[in-house]
Amino acid sequence: MRKHKGRRWMPSMEDDTFQLNHIWSDSQSESTTTRPENVSSAAVPTSINPDTNGATPESACSNDEDVSYMGSHDQGESVVPLRRIHSSQEALINRRDDRTDMDVITGWLYNGPLQRAKYEDFSTIDWIYDSNKLRHSASELRARRSGGNGASRTDRLKVLLDESKPWIVLIAVGFTMGLLATCISVTSQWLIDIKNGHCRTGFYLNRRFCCWNADSICMDWVTWGEHMRVRWAWIDWLLQYFVFIFDAVLFAGASTYLVTEYAPYAAGQGIAEIKTIMSGFMMRKFLGARTLCIKCVGVVLSVASGLSLGKEGTMVHIACCCCNVYTRLFGRLRGNEVRRRELLSAASAAGISVAFGSPIAGVLFSLEQVSYYFTTKTMWRSLFCAASAAVTLKFFNPFRNGKLVPFQVTYDRTWDLFELWFFLLIGTISGVAGTVQNRLALFLMEYRQRSVLKTFARGEVVVVALVTAAISYLSVYLRADTVTLVSNLFTECTVQDDVGLCNSDDRVANALSLLVTSGIRVVLTAVACGLAVPAGMFLPSMATGASIGRAIGMIIQTLYERHPTWRLFGACKPDVPCITPGVYALVGAASMLSSTTRMTVTVVVIMFELTDALIYVLPIMLAVTVSKAVADAISKDGYFESIIHLNSYPFLAMDQEYVLRGTSDELMIRASEMAVISAADETLDTVVALLQRYSYSGFPIVRSASTMALVGYISRADVQMVVKRAQELSMYTGQSPCCFGRNNIRQEQAVDFRPWVDFTPITIYHSTDLNLVAEMFRQLGVRYVLTTHQGVLLGIITKKDIVRTVRMQSRNNFGKPTLSGLFSGCVSRYLPASLASGDEYYLARRELSGSHQQRRQQQQQQQQQQTRLHLQQIRGLGILSPDSQTP
Structure with missing residues (x-):
């Protein structure tokens, strides 16, 4: 029995699940990787009635390897698939089911299995199955609505009510x-x-x-x-x-x-x-x-x-x-x-x-x-x-002024072309500030996960609230709540001025105070983002950007008032206000929000709907574009994507292009290391033992363990559901045969898993490029793909493998959010790995060394040699044609 250590792992339930802090961690130092060969039924505790006689697997399913699973249908007794059966309906299990194998496969393709088990928590859904089910349901509704099959008016009304539920x-x-x-x-x-x-x-x-x-x-x-x-x-x-x-x-x-x-x-x-x-x-x-x-x-x-x-x-x-x-x-x-x-x-x-x-x-x-x-x-x-x-x-109307939000404003002035340079300056500064805030917040979140602060979440919140309140009360710009502050920063100077922005005598001092408080707010926002309280960072980021923009606008307004004859202000008309600081605040808020979230069109439309001024869309668009470009140059991910990577959620972004190196045979888990189910040699006891021994999320089904000819795939949840129902019926024993693929059953009381088997799993060639494999996971939404060669199972690749590979190569290119890489995502690439935090990051950095690359090439050559030997052995058994090409 082969063992594996270190990184060698199997596609288990944890492939599609995660733990909040150790989602992809290889916590098990050693685990068995081959399926049980001879499992004693006495060693497996079951709730099956031992007094009921059951057929042996040899008498239930033929083991003739010359007959293909996709071949003709034998005229024997067929099994009855388990449905939602209660104990009072046990007699229904004795009826015969004359469906052929092709009927089972066709029914799964179009209608899905009879009843799928519910998705477990922290698992991935089957997009293909649920989409098929949704289309089938929609077609039934259309048929009923059109009056087919003699539908009455009552039926049509029910269809209308059913369609109106969403x-x-x-x-x-x-x-x-x-x-x-x-x-x-x-x-x-x-x-x-x-x-x-x-x-x-x-x-x-x-x-x-x-x-x-x-x-x-x-x-x-x-x-x-x-x-x-x-x-x-x-x-x-x-x-x-x-x-x-x-x-x-x-x-x-x-x-x-x-x-x-x-x-x-x-x-x-x-x-x-x-x-x-x-x-x-x-x-x-x-x-x-x-x-x-x-x-x-x-x-x-x-x-x-x-x-x-x-x-x-x-x-x-x-x-x-x-x-x-x-x-x-x-x-x-x-x-x-x-x-x-x-x-x-x-x-x-x-x-x-x-x-x-x-x-x-x-x-x-x-x-x-x-x-x-x-x-x-x-x-x-x-x-x-x-x-x-x-x-x-x-x-x-919660604010009793007709506004949907308090900081909705209206501008009646236009902007001049010379102001465009200052808008671009605001976008550049906001891009840097937003990236610094994101990386600082991410660094602090990671520090919490690996420090003693993780166990003192409540105390940390109290201390941060105490320090924040003590600092904020000393400044009017920090003491005011963010809604009031943003509202005052956006509006033009009027009689009512809650935070003292319109005092022309202290305008420069107020501008400097805004710049200082915006820097303090960046730090306070980054610290508060990871606390155990429900809150977001949209409005604080907007407040920071609005403070920066308003300060720049106030400085430019002061320069214009003191030097109106400068050539820079040649487009300004006399006796008419030329500079509107509120517009600069609006541009700064949009730029800061874009740099933190990496949103572009959404931010522009938000600002447009807040002001109802189409004339300011162009400067906002240009500032947002510059801000996002600066932020992307420093760090490729926004705040939400950084949180996903930090918590190791199984997520492949649709808007990012991955460039992966290698082929599928370098990443797949090989068939010799997998736990598989034989289509015709299983009993209820061996299936139960398989579930008890392994925690994998699913099992490939092969014709036999010697040939490894692929039949299909079944999820663990479905196997557990069918086994549980079989154990509730007294007609099944631990020796009752289980049929996963072939239907030439000679004994009527056999557990039929075929309605829950996916006979058409996504398969790829074993040397497929990893970029294509990643694109399949992203576009098709699959949970796994099986690697085959002329119908022979060679291995499996799960979503976890792709996510792990993408993140490992991304860390090699951009680095992990550490204190050394706080201000630049590129600087950490050239610093010693000892400055980074975490063993996984150190391993990622070590991968760049020449010695490690040589060892990796040797491992790849060994894996390819194992694949060749495996195919040669299968060819000797007569499964493959002699003239088939060996990779």
């Missing part, structure tokens, strides 16, 4: 998101204001509503020092400082307690996980009802605490949770994962729609960032859901 879900999601966005915005703003004082006329009113009718000075709003009637100014300042810090720590502590105690999946922004789910990964509790409730309450508390976080990014996660909860109410939507992902794509558009008041940008966000497969039908549904959410938010 639209009902989208309407419900849109209405719910509008309602939740209103509640979250109003509640969080009240908690933010309560840190500074309260309203005399109504304790439940925030400062904006309390001073709604006040022209200049609001007498109804009182600070805590005024409430306590403090006479000395320094004591009043200390009291306000203490209350501000105390409330911040209290809110942050409550938020992290809810998350860590009840819903760990509610932490963070959630978009990286949603992208992974959209690609076909299963994370059941991530979109559950408990996560939804804790996310809504926790985001209010975390935003109110004053951490450099926002609620806008979390709206996408909340919208997807709502969609997932509503789809559970309809069996037709609940039973197909492809359909569910189409609805999740539409729901994500509703999240951006209520976050920024931009329904069109929500559709583009779903297309550009979230969705893995985006069809025309999905676009129409996304637009419908986003519009429904925006209309609902408009109806509730």
Whole structure:
């Protein structure tokens, strides 16, 4: 029996699953890699009735190797496939099933097996099967709707109701998101204001509503020092400082307690996980009802605490949770994962729609960032859901001014051509700042995972909230919440100025203060991104970029006022405002958001819908383009992609081109190291023993262990489901034969696995280029491919193999996010590997050495030689023709 150590591993359940911190780790130092040959039935505990006599495998399935599985049908007793059978219906198992092998295969191709087992948590869905099932269901609905088969009016009404279920879900999601966005915005703003004082006329009113009718000075709003009637100014300042810090720590502590105690999946922004789910990964509790409730309450508390976080990014996660909860109410939507992902794509558009008041940008966000497969039908549904959410938010009118978000502004001035250079400067600075923020946040997240901070998540949140509040209170630009700050940075100077931006005497000093606070905000945002609280980084990034843009705009405005005759300002008209600092803030916010998320069109449309000014689209587009180009030159991945790589989620980006070196025979797990199922030599005991011994996610099926002629593939979940049902029936024993491929069964009471076998697995030639293999995994959504040569199984490649290879080669080219590579992704390539963190990264760097490359070439030559010997042995058995080409 062959053993394997080190990197040699088998395609197990962990191939399509992950652990949050050690997803691809080879934790097992040694494991068996061959299937059990002789397993005693007495050694296998089963719940099968031992009093029932069963047939031996020799008497059940013929072992004649001369007859191909795809050959003619014998006139023997055929087995009965297990269906949803209860104990009271056990007599139904005795009926005969005269289907041929071709009938079984054809039925699987078009209709799928009778009943598939549910996808396990942390597994990958079968895109091909679910898509087939979805198309078959759609064709049935069309046939029923057209009145075929004598459909009555009642049947047509049922079809209409069935087809309207997705639209009902989208309407419900849109209405719910509008309602939740209103509640979250109003509640969080009240908690933010309560840190500074309260309203005399109504304790439940925030400062904006309390001073709604006040022209200049609001007498109804009182600070805590005024409430306590403090006479000395320094004591009043200390009291306000203490209350501000105390409330911040209290809110942050409550938020992290809810998350860590009840819903760990509610932490963070959630978009990286949603992208992974959209690609076909299963994370059941991530979109559950408990996560939804804790996310809504926790985001209010975390935003109110004053951490450099926002609620806008979390709206996408909340919208997807709502969609997932509503789809559970309809069996037709609940039973197909492809359909569910189409609805999740539409729901994500509703999240951006209520976050920024931009329904069109929500559709583009779903297309550009979230969705893995985006069809025309999905676009129409996304637009419908986003519009429904925006209309609902408009109806509730949470800010009582007709705006969907507080920082919606309107500009009535144009821009001159000379300002274009300053817009490009803002894009360049924002591109660098956004990349630094991403890499610093990623470095801190990685440090948390491998340090003692991982076990003290609550304490870390409290300490960060304490430090953030202590620092933020000292600056008016940090003390103000991000919504108020961004709103003031975007607007032109008016009578109301909450943060002192319009004082012309201190304009330069205010500009310098904005630049300093923007640098501090970059650090605070990077620190807060990985905390165990539900919040996002959209609005803090926009606040940082808006501060940079506003500061540059204020400096240019001062230069124009002091030197209006400069040739640079020749296009400016006298006695007419020439520079609008709010526009510079808008350009900076768009550039910073683009550099952190790598979104382009979505960001431009968000800013356009915020301002309703088409004239500023061109400078925003140019600044966003420059910002993304600068960010891509420093680091190739955005924030969400970096989170995916850090957590090792099984995700292959559709918008990235992978250049892989090698062929499939260098990456595949060879047949000699695999656990396979014989199509005709298995009993229920041997199948149970196989499940108990191995935790693989599926098993290739061959004609026999000696010939290794490929028959099909069956997943572990389906095998477990059929075995469990067989053990519940008293007519089966441990020696009952199991049929996986051939139907010449001589004994009626045999367990038939054929309806659950994939007789048409995706197969490739053993020397296929890895780039083509990666493209198959990405475009077809397959979980595995089998490598064959003239029908003989040679090995298997799983999605885990491709993801591991892509990330290993990416680290060789770009480096891992370390402190040495914080400011440049290229610098770390030339630093010693000892400066990097983690053994895996050190191994990746060592791969560049000449000695390691020589050893790799020797291993490849040995693997090719083993393949040749294996094919020669099979040719000697007569399976392959003598003139077949040996690789």
